[in-house]
Amino acid sequence: MAEPPVDEFALIAELFVPLTGGHPAARGLSDDAAFLADQPGCDTVLTVDAMVAGVHFLPDDPPDLIARKLVRVNLSDLAAKGAEPVALLLAAAFPQDVTAPWLRAFAAGLGQDLATYRTVLIGGDTVATPGPLTLSLTAIGRVAAGQGLARSGASVGDDIWISGTIGDGSLGLRAARGELSALSDSDVAFLADRYRLPRPRVALGPRLIGLAGASMDVSDGLVQDLGHLCRASGVGARIEAGLVPLSDSAKRAVAAGLVTLASLLSGGDDYEVLFTASPEAAFAVAALSAELDLPLSKIGSIGAGTGVVAIGSDGQTLDPAQGGWRHFRAGS
Amino acid sequence: MAEPPVDEFALIAELFVPLTGGHPAARGLSDDAAFLADQPGCDTVLTVDAMVAGVHFLPDDPPDLIARKLVRVNLSDLAAKGAEPVALLLAAAFPQDVTAPWLRAFAAGLGQDLATYRTVLIGGDTVATPGPLTLSLTAIGRVAAGQGLARSGASVGDDIWISGTIGDGSLGLRAARGELSALSDSDVAFLADRYRLPRPRVALGPRLIGLAGASMDVSDGLVQDLGHLCRASGVGARIEAGLVPLSDSAKRAVAAGLVTLASLLSGGDDYEVLFTASPEAAFAVAALSAELDLPLSKIGSIGAGTGVVAIGSDGQTLDPAQGGWRHFRAGS
Known part of the structure; x- marks a missing residue:
């Protein structure tokens, strides 16, 4: 009817x-x-x-x-x-x-x-x-007034931090489309939920004032967004792929050959907070992580120069082309 | 290519x-x-x-x-x-x-x-x-702070005022579609321009603070929007159709039988300011009109009760059905 x-x-x-x-x-x-x-x-x-x-x-x-x-x-x-x-x-x-x-x-x-x-x-x-x-x-x-965090506040020598886990959003889209049937039902459900329902880090953000140099949310992919942060700050970044936090479901997807680590680093829809902080702030960041019961992971550091370099577990630079880091997505 | x-x-x-x-x-x-x-x-x-x-x-x-x-x-x-x-x-x-x-x-x-x-x-x-x-x-x-004008500020006894002219927007849509070829080229051009390029009354609005009771912009049609204002204020309104200001082009469209006055009163896309003011403010409103070189026309008054009544030049109530006043338009 x-x-x-x-x-x-x-x-x-x-x-x-x-x-x-x-x-x-x-x-x-x-x-x-x-x-x-x-x-x-x-x-x-x-x-x-x-x-x-x-x-x-x-x-x-x-x-x-x-x-x-x-x-x-x-x-x-x-x-x-x-x-x-x-x-x-x-x-x-x-x-x-x-x-x-x-x-x-x-x-x-x-x-x-x-x-x-x-x-x-x-x-x-x-x-x-x-x-x-x-x-x-x-x-x-x-x-x-004047305390809002910006993409442009990163300094050479800063540590690079990320909240939560990376890659669940892009894997979750594939899970929601039924493309990850090789995974368990619970992994598929977990990942699809992460795609459909991001967790905005509302408790974390205001607590980063006074602690973070630069801060932004990761929506277009970790490497691409870190590139935006570096450009805004006039610096470069080096991250170690092995330090980027993955969920257990994402780890199993990588182990099963369903996705490469490089492509997780450039997948969208993470909605985690990417921020930089001076090395002296590391203890305070760790304490904040414990207080909020939210993983905060140090994944690399800010250096002079431009651009983002990601180092794989073999010590080699990950190939951006493999991860599709140059793919275009309208919007922000 | x-x-x-x-x-x-x-x-x-x-x-x-x-x-x-x-x-x-x-x-x-x-x-x-x-x-x-x-x-x-x-x-x-x-x-x-x-x-x-x-x-x-x-x-x-x-x-x-x-x-x-x-x-x-x-x-x-x-x-x-x-x-x-x-x-x-x-x-x-x-x-x-x-x-x-x-x-x-x-x-x-x-x-x-x-x-x-x-x-x-x-x-x-x-x-x-x-x-x-x-x-x-x-x-x-x-x-x-606290000075912003509202739809809800109309009082029984207030005069009802409108800026500019009414009906050009809805006629202009027809003109832009090539439906008013019975009018002169200059009338068609004038009306189409009024549809495509509203004139927001940015100089008028802030000057109405302290003068107007209720105020809103007319986008869905004068009668319909006056109804919204009345509902928000808990009052009724009576307007005289003959007092509603029309452009010369709109007058010629009415004279040529291309449109009824009633439908102009309920046409959309006017983007004029509809406001109420106490009768004591009439001189100040007239002075403001002269200062801004913007017509401000008194078209009726606020009374007790609910709803909007429009009186035609023959002293009879205009038929809402004729004007399509109940037509639904999503949006505001």
Whole structure:
């Protein structure tokens, strides 16, 4: 049976207004704009990410997971800058045949992660599109004035650190597509979950202020993003591939010959925090790792020059071509 | 000949980085987020609008005009809230076959209007889409704390005012589609231009603080948007259709039987400011109109009750059905 036509006005009132949590800035989503009171001594931090069905997520992905990934990708950017999340604005172009149950599940996913990350929706725009579902989320955070972390703060001699594990996102996409059936069901489920539900390091980011030189989130691949960091900082980097933390599932995928280490180092969708810190800060970083119960791994160091060199376990430079490090991905 | 493949990274550096105007918040578009210093005693005002090719503009519209309309639609929201524009973030999903010349023209249009309205680009995200061009712009403005105008501020007895003229946007869409060939070429050109290039009332908006009760921009049609204002304020409205300001071109379209007055009152894309003010403020509003050289017309008054009544020149209530006032448009 065909779904009844969706009354989007009514659904917005039903589904999205509750996501404001009554925050006065949102004005009940019934005004033309949101109003956030400026905080003396603070910077407002703004980032926007766009996601298109079939490009950034699978068209058949569950709507609640699409919504949650959208939130998490943006909060990952805020976290890497040391900012605390404040609020979000959503611009959504929904396909004309979107159903009410789909929208309800999407809004439920949004609500779940707004609660998890203690933030609220304060505005947005919903339109119809003849094309694929296209979402853009503007995340607003706040940080003490002038204290926000930048890509440009790396210094020669700094250690290079990464949170969590690398490569699960790109492996997870293959797992979600059913391409990793040689792995166990639990490995496939673990990896697909990591693709669909990034873990923005919101507890870590603000704690890196005063500790990190440069910081960014890894979304386009560790080596490519480290290259961005180096360019912004005017330095070069050398990492040891054997020090890059892999999940047990990713290790098994490498051991089974399903993927090369080099390609994991350049896969996307990690959403971990890449940062540099002076060697003197190593103990403090380790203590922070223990306190947050979040692995923080030293994977290399910053040097003079330009570019990123990755050394394999055999002491040879890994071949960028093998890992597809020059592959182009629009977006950031 | 086929265009060479577009190197979007290089084009972003070439085309979008200059649009930051060197604003420090933008960090050269090379970081994960933008940083705006909070201003004590101010509110940050945020609004987002999404536009889809074939829905909100014609797919063949010149790319510079698409960009300029996107900017202007957002600045219209800020203006109606009394806010001064500060900066913009752009999320753009470009079709995979977008060409470098198209992107250059798009960026040139952005740059032209950023200069006109003295604002800058401080961030964004560009992705590829298999679907139609889909744009979303987040506009950031600033207003004195607590002074931002709301839809909810109308009081019984207030006069209802509108800036500029009404109906040119909806007529202009028809003109751009070649449906108004009964009009003169100059009327067609005038109306099409009003559809493609709204005039956000940026000089007016901030001057309405202290003068206006409620304020909003008219984008979905005067009667529909006045209904939103009434609902937010808990009041009703009565307007006299004969007092609603029309351009000479629109008057000629009505006289030629190409459109009814009722449908002009409910057409979209006006991007004028609708506001209420106490009758005592009428002289001040008139003086402001003269100072800004911008028509401000009193079109009715706020009363108790709910809903909007429009009275025709014959003293009869205009029929909403005739004007399509109940037509649904997603978005705001």
